[in-house]
Amino acid sequence: MAVIAEPVTAQARRSSLWIRAFESRNFLGAMFMVPAIAILILFLAYPLALGFWLGMTDTKIGGVGRFIGFQNFVSLSKDSVFWLSVFNTIFYTVFASIVKFAIGLYLALLLNERLPFKSMVRAIVLLPFVVPTVLSAIAFWWIYDSQFSIISWVLIKAGLLTHYIDFLGDPWNARWSVVLANIWRGVPFVAITLLAGLQTISPSLYEAANLDGATNMQRFRHITLPMLSPIIAVVMTFSVLMTFTDFQLIYTITRGGPINATHLMATLSFQRAITGGNLGEGAAISNAMIPFLVAAILLSFFGLQRSRWQQGGRD
Amino acid sequence: MSSVQIRDVRKSFGNFEVLHGVTIPIEDGQFVVLVGPSGCGKSTLLRMLAGLENITSGTISIGDRVVNNVQPKERDIAMVFQNYALYPHMTVAENMGFSLKLRNAGSDEINKRVKRAAEILALSPLLDRYPRQLSGGQRQRVAMGRAIVRDPQVFLFDEPLSNLDAKLRVAMRTEIKELHQRLKTTTVYVTHDQIEAMTMADKIVVMHDGIVEQMGTPLELYDKPDNQFVAGFIGSPAMNFLKGHVRVNGVATFEGPNGVKLPLKNAPAASDGKPVVYGVRPEHFTIADDGADAEIVVVEPTGSETQVFAKLGGEQVVAVFRERHQFNPGDKVKLKPDPDVIHLFDEATGKRL
Numbered sequence: 001m002a003v004i005a006e007p008v009t010a011q012a013r014r015s016s017l018w019i020r021a022f023e024s025r026n027f028l029g030a031m032f033m034v035p036a037i038a039i040l041i042l043f044l045a046y047p048l049a050l051g052f053w054l055g056m057t058d059t060k061i062g063g064v065g066r067f068i069g070f071q072n073f074v075s076l077s078k079d080s081v082f083w084l085s086v087f088n089t090i091f092y093t094v095f096a097s098i099v100k101f102a103i104g105l106y107l108a109l110l111l112n113e114r115l116p117f118k119s120m121v122r123a124i125v126l127l128p129f130v131v132p133t134v135l136s137a138i139a140f141w142w143i144y145d146s147q148f149s150i151i152s153w154v155l156i157k158a159g160l161l162t163h164y165i166d167f168l169g170d171p172w173n174a175r176w177s178v179v180l181a182n183i184w185r186g187v188p189f190v191a192i193t194l195l196a197g198l199q200t201i202s203p204s205l206y207e208a209a210n211l212d213g214a215t216n217m218q219r220f221r222h223i224t225l226p227m228l229s230p231i232i233a234v235v236m237t238f239s240v241l242m243t244f245t246d247f248q249l250i251y252t253i254t255r256g257g258p259i260n261a262t263h264l265m266a267t268l269s270f271q272r273a274i275t276g277g278n279l280g281e282g283a284a285i286s287n288a289m290i291p292f293l294v295a296a297i298l299l300s301f302f303g304l305q306r307s308r309w310q311q312g313g314r315d
Numbered sequence: 316m317s318s319v320q321i322r323d324v325r326k327s328f329g330n331f332e333v334l335h336g337v338t339i340p341i342e343d344g345q346f347v348v349l350v351g352p353s354g355c356g357k358s359t360l361l362r363m364l365a366g367l368e369n370i371t372s373g374t375i376s377i378g379d380r381v382v383n384n385v386q387p388k389e390r391d392i393a394m395v396f397q398n399y400a401l402y403p404h405m406t407v408a409e410n411m412g413f414s415l416k417l418r419n420a421g422s423d424e425i426n427k428r429v430k431r432a433a434e435i436l437a438l439s440p441l442l443d444r445y446p447r448q449l450s451g452g453q454r455q456r457v458a459m460g461r462a463i464v465r466d467p468q469v470f471l472f473d474e475p476l477s478n479l480d481a482k483l484r485v486a487m488r489t490e491i492k493e494l495h496q497r498l499k500t501t502t503v504y505v506t507h508d509q510i511e512a513m514t515m516a517d518k519i520v521v522m523h524d525g526i527v528e529q530m531g532t533p534l535e536l537y538d539k540p541d542n543q544f545v546a547g548f549i550g551s552p553a554m555n556f557l558k559g560h561v562r563v564n565g566v567a568t569f570e571g572p573n574g575v576k577l578p579l580k581n582a583p584a585a586s587d588g589k590p591v592v593y594g595v596r597p598e599h600f601t602i603a604d605d606g607a608d609a610e611i612v613v614v615e616p617t618g619s620e621t622q623v624f625a626k627l628g629g630e631q632v633v634a635v636f637r638e639r640h641q642f643n644p645g646d647k648v649k650l651k652p653d654p655d656v657i658h659l660f661d662e663a664t665g666k667r668l
């Protein structure tokens with residue numbers, strides 16, 4: 001009896017443990033999170049950690065690096081090209097973001113009005129966002145070409161100019177040119193997101209403000225802007241992050257030239273790490289972007305965080 | 316305070332006319348309620364009065380001034396919206412003072428007037444809160460406060476109580492009426508709820524399909540409805556209608572469905588055999604030996620009164636009794652309408668006879 005009974009109870013105990021585990025909310029919850037956590041670790045945490053590690057080594061392509069502490073950062077701090085790229089990145093981000101916001105808000109307000117062919121105009125506004133970045137960058141490359149530029153051609157034909165503009169050969173021309181390309185590329189995102197925000201504002205608020213005696217300008221100032229501020233915070237955070245880390249446009253149009261005048265931190269990192277083979281130094285440049293990005297996030301988080309009126313609850 | 320004149324006003328959206336020539340005189344200080352079913356054009360009319368919709372034809376004047384082409388902000392009116400339309404990013408005080416701030420009033424004056432309005436509406440402890448932190452009834456009062464602070468010529472209310480629960484609605488009804496008695500500002504109030512209309516109005520305007528069916532004091536509309544629509548719309552439970560004919564041989568009677576005979580005080584001239592609709596309010600039935608035979612279907616006691624649904628000549632009617640009769644479904648009773656207060660309508664036109 002005992003010989004037969006023992007394995008049966010053992011099996012029963014094991015299966016009941018298994019069943020109980022699956023009935024436990026905590027265990028089940030943990031099980032459901034496993035795939036997501038695995039993906040996050042594999043594709044986000046591990047590369048990030050590897051990046052940090054590489055930045056502390058002198059790894060070259062094909063070689064195993066040694067740990068050298070902060071030496072990469074020390075040498076970068078004396079590297080004028082690195083500091084130029086920091087300047088370029090900030091310049092690029094500040095100007096492109098401000099103009100993208102201004103044009104995006106203007107377009108969103110326009111598209112929120114009753115317009116003829118509204119849906120068609122909306123679709124057109126989205127176009128730059130739909131075209132693959134590299135393709136639009138190549139188009140800009142042609143527009144800015146020193147011999148075939150359509151802008152120069154039109155201006156000369158119109159008699160406004162006597163010689164072709166050297167868009168990408170002069171450092172400041174090149175900087176403004178890539179900023180412009182980035183603005184063209186980034187406006188739809190800002191415009192469509194702000195438009196979505198505008199449409200959540202109840203029309204009766206405008207009617208009430210109208211009856212209260214507000215002019216158009218006052219309605220914008222006292223209703224639209226404050227109601228839109230949470231969306232603006234989110235959009236601008238994303239816009240700044242995407243602009244700061246931009247790579248494709250620059251790499252396609254200028255490759256960082258002329259004389260590094262348009263090198264952003266991202267393109268410089270790529271050039272040093274992949275083209276130049278110094279993986280350690282490239283990773284260090286990438287890591288140097290992190291403080292800027294964290295600062296941008298914190299700024300938008302604290303500066304435009306959810307104001308008191310948005311928080312629910314009663315007291 | 317001002318009178319308001321609405322003269323032959325029409326409104327079309329594209330080719331579709333929703334208001335077909337509406338004329339409503341409103342006296343200075345009157346509380347006028349526009350009431351009607353959904354889609355009757357009452358809200359559109361109110362929005363035209365506010366200046367939020369264009370006037371297709373006709374004129375609206377506030378005081379002596381025709382306001383057809385006057386901007387909303389220059390009409391000197393204040394409106395309370397159905398969803399209150401409070402500015403969510405402003406405190407109660409800022410919401411109420413917003414219009415004054417736009418007019419560049421000094422902060423002392425704004426404070427003074429906001430404080431006074433807050434006292435009237437018992438909002439003083441809530442002045443620093445945001446709309447999200449308020450209950451429905453409190454938001455409603457803030458919306459009214461915003462209107463009071465302006466001290467406008469006319470108050471407009473667009474179904475202001477329909478987002479409140481039943482109990483609060485009754486309380487706010489009284490509050491609004493009390494407020495009007497205190498401020499005596501001309502008020503135009505839109506609702507689909509005839510009880511709100513009856514309880515609050517100096518004058519009720521019943522609208523239906525873009526026309527005015529009848530205007531008058533609440534009791535005029537209740538006692539002498541011009542037509543079958545008004546008769547059915549005003550009063551709760553609604554008036555019973557029975558189709559039949561007038562019979563005049565010696566004594567006038569009404570012959571209803573399946574030969575049911577109901578009393579008439581006097582028949583309209585030359586109306587023998589005329590097809591009519593006999594209207595009797597539920598509260599005007601009594602149980603009497605000389606009544607018509609009816610069979611009880613459902614009994615609904617509400618405490619103060621009892622609603623009885625019964626079959627009278629095959630038609631379902633409802634009667635309301637304040638006495639506590641012991642009825643059960645299936646019981647046979649004799650229902651008698653009070654001939655002094657019954658209503659006769661022309662079957663073809665629906666007009667009162």
